[in-house]
Amino acid sequence: MGGLRGNIVIGQSGGPTHVINQSLVGIVEAALVAAPGSRVLGALHGIKGVLEERFVDLGRESRETLEAVAQTPGAALRSVRKKPTREECERALQVFTKHDVHCFFYIGGNDSAETAHLLNELAVAAGYDLRLFHVPKTIDNDLRVTDHSPGYGSAARYVALSFLGDNVDVRSLPGVKLNVVMGRNAGWLTAASVLARQHDDDGPHLIYLPERPFSIERFVSDVAEVQQRLGRCICAISEGVRDESGALIASSKETDSHGNVQLSGSGALGDRLASALKAGLGDKLRVRADTFGYAQRSFPGVASPVDASEARAVGRAAAQFALSGDSQHGSIAIVRTSNAPYSVRYERVELRLVARDTRPMDSELIRGHNDVAPAFVEYVRPLVGELPRNARLSDFSA
Numbered sequence: 001m002g003g004l005r006g007n008i009v010i011g012q013s014g015g016p017t018h019v020i021n022q023s024l025v026g027i028v029e030a031a032l033v034a035a036p037g038s039r040v041l042g043a044l045h046g047i048k049g050v051l052e053e054r055f056v057d058l059g060r061e062s063r064e065t066l067e068a069v070a071q072t073p074g075a076a077l078r079s080v081r082k083k084p085t086r087e088e089c090e091r092a093l094q095v096f097t098k099h100d101v102h103c104f105f106y107i108g109g110n111d112s113a114e115t116a117h118l119l120n121e122l123a124v125a126a127g128y129d130l131r132l133f134h135v136p137k138t139i140d141n142d143l144r145v146t147d148h149s150p151g152y153g154s155a156a157r158y159v160a161l162s163f164l165g166d167n168v169d170v171r172s173l174p175g176v177k178l179n180v181v182m183g184r185n186a187g188w189l190t191a192a193s194v195l196a197r198q199h200d201d202d203g204p205h206l207i208y209l210p211e212r213p214f215s216i217e218r219f220v221s222d223v224a225e226v227q228q229r230l231g232r233c234i235c236a237i238s239e240g241v242r243d244e245s246g247a248l249i250a251s252s253k254e255t256d257s258h259g260n261v262q263l264s265g266s267g268a269l270g271d272r273l274a275s276a277l278k279a280g281l282g283d284k285l286r287v288r289a290d291t292f293g294y295a296q297r298s299f300p301g302v303a304s305p306v307d308a309s310e311a312r313a314v315g316r317a318a319a320q321f322a323l324s325g326d327s328q329h330g331s332i333a334i335v336r337t338s339n340a341p342y343s344v345r346y347e348r349v350e351l352r353l354v355a356r357d358t359r360p361m362d363s364e365l366i367r368g369h370n371d372v373a374p375a376f377v378e379y380v381r382p383l384v385g386e387l388p389r390n391a392r393l394s395d396f397s398a
Helices: 020-034 046-052 063-070 086-098 110-126 152-172 188-196 216-230 268-281 305-323 374-384
Strands: 007-012 040-043 055-057 101-108 131-136 176-181 206-208 233-238 287-291 329-339 342-349
Touching: 007 020, 007 046, 020 040, 020 063, 020 101, 020 305, 040 046, 046 086, 046 101, 086 101, 086 110, 101 110, 101 305, 110 131, 110 329, 131 305, 152 176, 152 188, 152 233, 152 305, 152 374, 176 188, 176 268, 188 206, 188 233, 188 374, 206 216, 216 233, 216 268, 233 268, 268 287, 305 329, 305 342, 305 374, 329 374
Parallel strands: 007 040, 007 101, 101 131, 131 329, 176 233, 176 287, 206 233
Antiparallel strands: 040 055, 329 342
16 A cells, blocks of 8 residues: 555544543654655544534644643544534545545544544545544443543543542531433443442442433432431432333433434433432432533543553554555554553454444443442553542541
């Protein structure tokens, strides 16, 4: 295939993360070395920016600026939630032809991989020389093939820290605390709350995931048991919990362009469950419900060092695979090679294996209907990094 001829475009798509810009900068720095004669352009708002021909020249940015951007949460090129039609993808290829673009990197989740897959199929059918790589990103950690997704470790750290705070808060002033965590179809992020358990009576005392059917009646009974035993109860609840029939316990009527139901913009689930507890356990019960929402994605200062390093590495790997001439298209997968000491490698996988479908939590990582297994703790702990330790008075354990 030989070296790249023409220019390079990078886009960001889907929900922003703590480390999505690490992947962006990883691509840029590798591309500038591997393809010195090419312009490295950024498409503003992802595929939407391609269609509108809104590009910025990333090759003109200083090393200092790029490094500062890499450390900054949120999508530096701005993001988008857009499912392009076949006709729009054909138009995107026309734009690439016009600007002499022969390499496109799309940083995003499974919906972004689907867009990349469609673009690649059209380019192959048209005989257009386009090296097309999906660069993984999602706090939901629900991409197939890869061990985990860049963005997840930092969001999981945010969740764990939030529950650490609730542990000392609710132990100080007892009551029931419900935290609704992002996760439409998979419970990876909600499950990370387990890392807040540092003492035997620490919460979250109950963890509810979309992978297990949820019953409001059983939920009330679970909380009552913990409340009676400890005098307090902290619950981690995925926004995507469903009943036995598969119906969401709470949702809105809003959907995005990919058909995904909007869940994180509403406190409906927390409100419904808080009301159920008061109805079942008495109005005098102190119950508070929080929906974590967007803060999980880009809250400054909580990026996991491992997550940041790996996000940069997947960007570099994508550029190296694409620009070495060995691979025309694909996605990057993180393969865990060891847990102690923790180590990974990066592989190219087929776009079709990542596109569209999500990956739920594996059954062996879940315990019962309201907890996670020790195997999940072993899986997630290296991704999050060291957490603060909550100390207690030695002669007062009640």
